[in-house]
Amino acid sequence: MKAKISNPKKLAQSVLTATLLLIAFCGNAQLKGGHILGSMGLQSGTQSPENTLSVYIPGYIYSASSLRDSNGDKVGNPDLTMFITGIGANYVSDFKILGANYGATILIAGASNTIQGSYIDSKSDFAFTDMYIQPIQLGWHNKRADFVFGYQLYLPTGKYELGGSNNSGLGMFMNEFSAGTTLFFNDKKTFHFSALASYEINGKKKDTDIKTGDILSIEGGLGKTFYCMNAEKTAPKGILNAGLIYYLQYKVSEDKIPVGSILVIEPDKDKVAGLGAEINYLHIGCMTSAGFRWVGEVNAENRFQGNTFFITLAHVFSFKKK
Numbered sequence: 001m002k003a004k005i006s007n008p009k010k011l012a013q014s015v016l017t018a019t020l021l022l023i024a025f026c027g028n029a030q031l032k033g034g035h036i037l038g039s040m041g042l043q044s045g046t047q048s049p050e051n052t053l054s055v056y057i058p059g060y061i062y063s064a065s066s067l068r069d070s071n072g073d074k075v076g077n078p079d080l081t082m083f084i085t086g087i088g089a090n091y092v093s094d095f096k097i098l099g100a101n102y103g104a105t106i107l108i109a110g111a112s113n114t115i116q117g118s119y120i121d122s123k124s125d126f127a128f129t130d131m132y133i134q135p136i137q138l139g140w141h142n143k144r145a146d147f148v149f150g151y152q153l154y155l156p157t158g159k160y161e162l163g164g165s166n167n168s169g170l171g172m173f174m175n176e177f178s179a180g181t182t183l184f185f186n187d188k189k190t191f192h193f194s195a196l197a198s199y200e201i202n203g204k205k206k207d208t209d210i211k212t213g214d215i216l217s218i219e220g221g222l223g224k225t226f227y228c229m230n231a232e233k234t235a236p237k238g239i240l241n242a243g244l245i246y247y248l249q250y251k252v253s254e255d256k257i258p259v260g261s262i263l264v265i266e267p268d269k270d271k272v273a274g275l276g277a278e279i280n281y282l283h284i285g286c287m288t289s290a291g292f293r294w295v296g297e298v299n300a301e302n303r304f305q306g307n308t309f310f311i312t313l314a315h316v317f318s319f320k321k322k
Contacts, residue, residue: 030270030302031117031212031255033200034130034154034174036060036084038308041245041278041293042223044196045180046146047139048316050094050101056314058107060084064304067118070268072301080304084111084129092139100138100149107132111158114168118270118303127168129158146182148196151175160206171206180220190227194220199252213253213269221245221278242279247295248272251302270302280312287316 038060048054061083067076086109095102112126134152153176158169180196196219202212223243227236251269275298280291293310 030251030267031210032115032170033202033212033215034132034170035176035198035200035215035217035249037217037219037247037249037272037274038062038293038295038310040196040219041310042194042221042241042243042280043146043182043192044194044220045148045182046194047101047103047137047141047148048090048092049318050092051319051321052092053317053319054090054314055317056088056090056312058085058088058109059309059311061309062115062306063309064115064306066300066305068300068303068305070302072299078304080113080115080123082111082113082115083126084109086110088132090137092137097138100140100147103137103139105132105134105137105152111168114158114170115304116167116170124166124168127159127166130169130174131155131157143187144184146184148178148180150178152178156206162205162208162210170212171208172212173203174200175203176200190225191223192225193222196220209256209258211256213251213255215249216252217247217249219245219247223278237284239282239284240279241281243277245276245278245293245295247274268302270300272300272303272305273298274308276308282316287318289314289316 061081064078064080066074067078069075086107088105088107090103090105092101092103108131109129110126111129112124114124114129132152132154134150136151138149140147154174156169156171156173158167160167160169160171176198178196178198180194182192182194185191198217200215202214204211221243223241226240228238228240229235230237250271254269255267274295276293276295278291278293280289282289291312295308297305297307
């Protein structure tokens with residue numbers, strides 16, 4: 001008796017995709033999650049002040065310089081630069097939940113050369129990508145430490161087709177939980193260290209049984225805040241924040257790539273670390289800020305290794321009662 005194949009086209013695509021992955025990367029193929037490393041740095045465990053709305057324009061550039069195998073050895077020379085930009089907003093209210101200020105964030109963006117996984121020839125035109133929404137953001141402020149907790153999700157609004165050469169999204173719902181802290185080493189809170197941990201749970205990719213493994217990301221930095229005084233030295237005209245930043249990312253569970261109804265390929269898990277620098281400046285008079293981050297990656301396994309650049313321009317609207 002012959003087994004019935006309900007969707008031959010879908011099966012053929014899955015077999016082809018998995019076979020290509022195995023041939024190209026010797027079993028070390030990896031699927032990418034939605035978390036953008038480098039989006040957080042100094043004071044990653046601190047929420048913005050209450051009764052403020054920050055409207056921002058991010059510019060994310062990731063340049064892959066090599067592809068690494070499970071031993072961390074170089075196995076490929078990609079010519080790939082991913083770019084993301086858009087417009088976002090973060091609002092923090094004076095409404096309290098468990099003593100924390102409630103806030104929310106949204107980012108609508110476009111991307112080019114969207115990285116789907118460890119594909120050296122990943123190329124795509126600039127197009128609307130997956131949407132980021134953080135409906136729950138809680139922030140606590142204490143004398144020597146700040147704390148944050150958040151729930152965020154990534155909606156598959158970008159174009160995605162299995163095996164497509166021009167995808168702008170990842171084709172899956174992604175849920176993420178985060179928690180972090182910023183520790184202050186002096187009373188003026190000008191010397192600080194931060195860490196923010198995010199755990200991403202990924203759903204199945206559109207029209208497939210392919211599933212990206214869960215991902216743990218840790219981001220933060222060690223920095224110093226400087227107050228730039230006016231000519232009379234009576235009040236600050238700006239705030240400068242600078243220091244060293246880092247990130248770590250680990251695939252906690254294996255990617256699952258079904259082939260037919262029996263075989264399921266579970267490639268080795270990937271990881272990467274990065275160390276860099278950040279500087280940002282807030283002009284108090286016009287409440288406008290500009291920031292720059294650079295992170296150089298090291299110790300990558302089963303994934304790309306390269307450089308991350310993050311530029312942010314923002315304007316802060318304050319709704320505090322005078």
